[in-house]
């Protein structure tokens with residue numbers, strides 16, 4: 001029974017996230033000026049404060065463009081729109097709930113933490129895919145804003161951030177697809 005309840009709650013959480021994200025995007029788009037564009041795929045380009053992207057449940061794509069001109073950021077978001085399945089995001093985000101729901105099994109909190117790190121790891125690979133696409137299209141790498149000042153922050157970001165650490169995103173090796181992210185993880189921490 002516990003398992004059925006956990007799965008049901010998980011699916012409700014997924015549905016909640018899907019609908020919530022959809023409504024938030026709808027609300028944002030309403031206030032912005034958007035134009036249809038075609039660049040490898042069809043999407044709406046909207047003027048905004050920051051660069052981000054979104055795909056609605058019915059498949060419409062939006063690329064939000066920040067105030068400052070940034071080719072890497074633009075193509076990074078376009079990369080998300082081309083390669084990513086935004087629905088999968090909600091399944092990943094909701095997966096954190098599963099072990100918590102299986103309380104009072106003793107390992108459930110450890111399980112939740114472990115799942116959280118795994119989902120962030122999956123997302124890091126998606127972020128890297130978008131970064132590599134942007135690099136291939138523009139020849140520009142990500143420009144670092146807050147580089148990690150020590151190994152502790154570096155490890156923290158490796159484990160808990162959706163994006164790979166900034167120090168890693170500016171390395172040449174990071175843009176070589178054939179080098180797995182796990183190798184960059186060990187190399188950055190042991191260097």
Ligand SMILES: [Zn+2]
Nearest residue numbers: 076080127130
């Ligand atoms: Zn991204």
